[in-house]
Amino acid sequence: MMKCLCTKSKMDKLEFSESHRVIPDNHGAEIRNLEKSRAQAQAKSFSCLNRETQQLRSRLPSGHEADKSTKVSASSSTASSIKSFISGGFGGVCAVLVGHPFDLTKTRLQTAPPGAYTGAVDVVRKTLARDGVSGLYRGIVPPILGVTPIFAVSFWGYDLGKKLVYAYTPNRTSKQLSTAEVAAAGFFSAIPQTFVAAPVERAKVLLQIQGQGQSGPKYNGVIDVVRGLYREGGIRSIFRGTGATLARDGPGSAAYFAAYEVTKKYLTPAGSSPSELNLGAVIIAGGMAGVAMWSIAIPPDVLKSRLQSAPTGTYSGFLDCARKTIATDGVKALWKGFGPAMARAFPANAATFLGVEASRVLLDKLF
Template structure:
């Protein structure tokens, strides 16, 4: 088989048709919904640790105790509506963008010796996937963060829900206010997505028996690979995530940008503040992302079976 035909075979395998694009889009959305249902309490805990004044909480367990005492168990799902409303487009765009980025890599490297992408190429596709995804992620997370920090003693407006948040933000500063934190989101999700998808693909290959296709892995292996991907992402994403949370939750004018937020955070709370929320983020990383990829792969199999 020639190099060109090998690349063409890979292109066909990864899907260039409209049907394959739709499959990637919808499957990503299903995976995202699974991730939110499993991971939101961990995410709320992380965000409150990152944004609360020093001394508010003694740690992640204290966040949970205070939240449940004040709002009941349902308080752990405060702010869940924005990610649930936005999760389908966020994850749908992410997984669609990832598949399109892989296809792009094949197209710009026609004289390949192998149709298998390298670890660096998987990482590059993951990084590229974060760029269009930010258009959806940034405003959804802006609303989510504001709802999550509400009720922990901070001043500022009190919102009745996600639509009230968006209405207030737009009235306050237009589209710019709604999209505050976009730079921090890209700086978090670019490297994070590179690690995320590369770790998933590498782990799948390691778990695949000789002569078998990674796409035929059982669900247990998918869960392990997905959980590993989540751990890989959050191992490097916490510092920009801390800054993103602070930028998105602070009153207008508090920070002039990402670097200003980093400087003021370190000056006020020390370098260790950049790793606030690491515990709950890592606790969430495995189960939430195992659920994500389980949802993605299971929905793809349903597509293949019935469509």
């Protein structure tokens, strides 16, 4: 134990003597030079780092600039939505003016009792004989008043649907939406659209089918229809067929917008953008969109028309209507009105997209 203490004492003395050893002058000068060089290098390094930091900060937007950029982006998004709403409404007006006679023929075929008409041509012939040319535009007021907001909401909903797709795919490698993503955005557009379309469709159908038999017209106009429906069953009566409308327009809108975008892409020359297409290509793409939609929308449209035109209590709902329709008239009844619908599909929807694209170009120039 004493030996260990002695050894430790010697080591402490040795360290003390080493730390207090006198350094020769020439060695001291070298050490001072090294320390000076080191200090200069550190100062230079710090200066360089500070300069790079300032340069980086100058490239980044300030808090005010970032806020301004965010506000500009939000403003641009709002402007885009408003333009989609307005151009969709204008496209809807074009669709009604071109397509209403076809739509009236389709609805009368779908809702008439068996044997009332031999086909679409017979509907047109009897309508002209009874009411003249104006008879082909019977019931046009509800769609003119209603289709404008219906199409406006539809195209606004489609624009919003595309934004949601982008929001839920932040790591996407391409800004171009796939066909499936376009279809998803199209289906989404039908959700808000249905709440506008269902009561409009209800009034339109009731006005279109009246006056076919011996009895005279039941309603004097769209306001009289709404008043009568509310008196009979309240708000629920006005919105009858809402589920059937969504069953038609959900898949239909998915096919509608997907077909339009796919056709535009197909017609776009190499090295060009679909937004640069001429009016002829837009007409073709719009017409194909309508054909794609109505190819799958006729069965739910038949059920919707029957639900909305039948007396209260005839059907308990969409499925009951389908069951009774098939039991009474067979499966082929689900495709009644297919001819007029397809005849209307191309010209009416070509007019729709022509109106949408033309008005959007004008709005982009004005705002």
